[in-house]
Amino acid sequence: MAVVTLYMSDRDQNKTFTDKKEADNYDKMLExxxxxxxxxxxxxxxxxxxxxxxxxxxxxxxxxxxxxxLKGKPELLIQSEEDKENVTPISASA
Amino acid sequence: MAVVTLYMSDRDQNKTFTDKKEADNYDKMLExxxxxxxxxxxxxxxxxxxxxxxxxxxxxxxxxxxxxxLKGKPELLIQSEEDKENVTPISASA
Structure with missing residues (x-):
């Protein structure tokens, strides 16, 4: 048996992390x-x-x-995940 | 009588601008x-x-x-306009 350190956001006590940075990111996302x-x-x-x-x-x-x-590419919001992966730059399609 | 140039976003034909840059900004906002x-x-x-x-x-x-x-100040979303105007930096309050 060994003791490990866990990290948790106080905004969601159901989720624990072994990596403090991951817990921080999760807390910021929830905030x-x-x-x-x-x-x-x-x-x-x-x-x-x-x-x-x-x-x-x-x-x-x-x-x-x-x-x-917000910075000028509003169409990204309605592209599906699939579209994003399948995009080929024009310069690479020849 | 004189002719003036007007600009309009094709996303909202009820609003015209005399300044092209303003019309551009309005069109981008609507997009x-x-x-x-x-x-x-x-x-x-x-x-x-x-x-x-x-x-x-x-x-x-x-x-x-x-x-x-999104860049780290989520509390700005729920500050009222009044709050924003009344904020005095700590360094300026002495």
Whole structure:
């Protein structure tokens, strides 16, 4: 038997990590999701609790894609995962 | 009488601009809103059309705040406009 160190975000006590950096990243992701959810709850009338939470998680889990979308590539938001993998630069297709 | 040049985004033919750059910015904002709306429609079940459109416009109209939020300041999303104006840096409060 040996003792190992575990790390956990206090925002989700069901998930533990052996790597502190991973736990930090998870905590930051949940923090972003929570703030997005509060923003939606305040600004968009008639959303139910599940929708509010789902929108928060969707934005937070896709942070990198959303950043690119906001910086001038909005079409990335509606490309499927499959599309993204199959893209071949024009210069490489000859 | 004189003729003036007007600019308009083909995404919203009700709004004209005398400044081309302003029209460009408005068109880009609407493009982002449309893509966010399509993303919401695809990923979040049960949203009505008005909610889908409102979320798209909310994200697009608050692009700069959202960028900052994604880059590590998620609390900006739920600060009221009033809070933002009243913030005094600690270094300036002495």
């Amino acid at each position: 972003l999701a929570e703030n997005v959810s509060l923003w939606m709850e305040k600004e968009i009338p008639g959303l139910n609790e599940e929708q509010v939470e789902s929108i928060g998680m969707l934005l937070a889990e896709n942070k990198e894609t959303l950043l690119k979308a | 982002l809103a449309e893509n966010v709306s399509l993303w919401m429609e695809k990923e979040i079940p049960g949203l009505n059309e008005e909610q889908v459109e409102s979320i798209g416009m909310l994200l697009a109209e608050n692009k700069e705040t959202l960028l900052k939020a």
